[in-house]
Amino acid sequence: MNEAMQVYLSAWPAVWAMDTARYLMGATLMATILALFWKAGLARRKLQARDATAADKRREVLASLRTAFIFSLLGTIVAVGDHQGWITIYKDFGQAGPLYLVLSLAVMLVAHDAYFYWTHRAMHHRRLFGFFHRTHHLSRTPTPWAAYSFAIPEAIVHAAFVPLFLLFVPMHGLGLLAFGIVQILRNVMGHAGAEVHSAAFGPGRWLGWNNTTTHHDLHHEAGRYNYGLYFRWWDKMMGTEHPDYRRKFEAIVSPGTAAPVPAGAGNGVACVIAAAALAGGLVLAADRAQADDALAGRWVTQGAAAIVELAPCEGAPGLCGTIRWLWDPVDEKGRPRLDAQNTDATLRARPLVGLSILSGLARSPKGGWEGRIYNPEDGQTYRAIVRRTAADTLTIEGCVLFICQKQVWRSGSALVAALR
Ligand SMILES: [Zn+2]
Ligand SMILES: [Zn+2]
Structure with missing residues (x-):
């Protein structure tokens, strides 16, 4: 057995455990937040009238665990690539410094958003949709458990991003860890089913360039719009943002949404x-x-x-x-x-x-x-x-x-x- 194979086999269990744990922790955290704050306000921010069934959640969890497995198979290549010198992952903090850490993380997120937007849009092509993307859209009313709910081909497309990015941009280990955390948190927030972002994330507000739960939920409900992952940039530039996004977000987060409106007010x-x-x-x-x-x-x-x-x-x-x-x-x-x-x-x-x-x-x-x-x-x-x-x-x-x-x-x- 050659050395690269040995590195692969010895690194894989830890990579698999990390990918699986990241999914389970992210989805459990979001599900817990939803349960804890449901009566205190999140119920009023529910985005669809329909409820996800227990069967929906079971399908989402099983597909997500399979995706974590696929992620680990490809992710372990990163460990081998680092060992063989194909890519660079800094271990010593002094080598790159905190500024590089922050900048490289920002570049990675922007690049991932672009990669996601275009691969996602391609997977919505009628010739590709069934093979790649139908599994994810079986969740019409997504829950946090849908975060990794992909068919195997789609999981491979998503898994390819990190190794590809590292071919071009060296990263610090901490930067990669932060990327993994941001990625799963933004993912489970997008699939929460109730708007978990504050009004400051509204279009035109200071954080309005970010996606929200309403944004991605509309993608599941209506398709054909809102392909972006973290940011609204690509959807706005390419004219693929749902025309009702602003109205729906504002209606759901504005105060008094659930309170009966007194007749004649205003x-x-x-x-x-x-x-x-x-x-x-x-x-x-x-x-x-x-x-x-x-x-x-x-x-x-x-x-x-x-x-x-x-x-x-x-x-x-x-x-x-x-x-x-x-x-x-x-x-x-x-x-x-x-x-x-x-x-x-x-x-x-x-x-x-x-x-x-x-x-x-x-x-x-x-x-x-x-x-x-x-x-x-x-x-x-x-x-x-x-x-x-x-x-x-x-x-x-x-x-x-x-x-x-x-x-x-x-x-x-x-x-x-x-x-x-
Ligand atoms: Zn889609
Ligand atoms: Zn989704």
């Missing part, structure tokens, strides 16, 4: 917002060019009732308008004003601040811009026609069938600056 401000929305009482800085993005920016509605930000829509063409600020953001009981008149009862817990009320504004062949406008006063969506009638004035017409309401508002750009 009505007062809804009237003002609706007037603002329908009339488009917004102000534009005078020096803006007449380009397509000429409407982009923050606009103050008449009476300074609200500030609406017009910006390119996320993952869709045209401009979208979002309420960024309200003169009166809470009701008489101090609760945030909500989208209480929405015709879809599941959306009534959305706060008005952060609500998108204008969407898909694009240049119209008839002049001006055309898009859709949502009126929180009656929960209806109308066709919107936006025109710039002077350097610092917009008019917005909201039209239902043949009846259009048109208003013209003006203000000074100084007001915009003062309220920003």
Whole structure:
């Protein structure tokens, strides 16, 4: 028996034990957190109406244990490669230093996310799906136990990443250990079935570039969207993010989601917002060019009732308008004003601040811009026609069938600056 084979056989039991333990500990930790905090709030963050059955969980555990075995068979090659000098794993901390440790870990996670996105997307090709990826998607309502629930061919694809990466980038042993921990934690969080990320992970928030449970759960529920593992970058760049992701995440983490919404809550401000929305009482800085993005920016509605930000829509063409600020953001009981008149009862817990009320504004062949406008006063969506009638004035017409309401508002750009 040659030396490489001996190294392989002596290293394998420990690698297998580590891969298996990592899965069992990660999934058990997540399942325990779900059980402990279910009544305290996680039940209200449950993402699907369906419950995973005991048979689902049994299938997920068995497939995951098989994957851990496959991972160890390929992972042991890393130990041999290190012994033979094909790859470099630093043992001595002084050799690379803490900065290299952190940077190499970051590079590894970014590379793994790219590797995962593209192999995952390829495995969704109709010719490859059945052979590689169907097993993972047997979990329509995933649980933490689904973390490694892959068919053997898919397990091999995932297992290949670490040896391939190490061919190009030398790592410290601690960096590899940290990678393994981050990988399993992000994995079980994505399959938790109830949103376990805080509101700070919401799109547009400071941690919004990360994936959330809602993000990956939508992949299991709907397929064809949200292929990324850790980050939203690839899905956003390639236009594969689920169009409802932002709405669903915000609805599930915003306070008062499960509380019954009192009738009429937010009505007062809804009237003002609706007037603002329908009339488009917004102000534009005078020096803006007449380009397509000429409407982009923050606009103050008449009476300074609200500030609406017009910006390119996320993952869709045209401009979208979002309420960024309200003169009166809470009701008489101090609760945030909500989208209480929405015709879809599941959306009534959305706060008005952060609500998108204008969407898909694009240049119209008839002049001006055309898009859709949502009126929180009656929960209806109308066709919107936006025109710039002077350097610092917009008019917005909201039209239902043949009846259009048109208003013209003006203000000074100084007001915009003062309220920003
Ligand atoms: Zn998939
Ligand atoms: Zn999954």
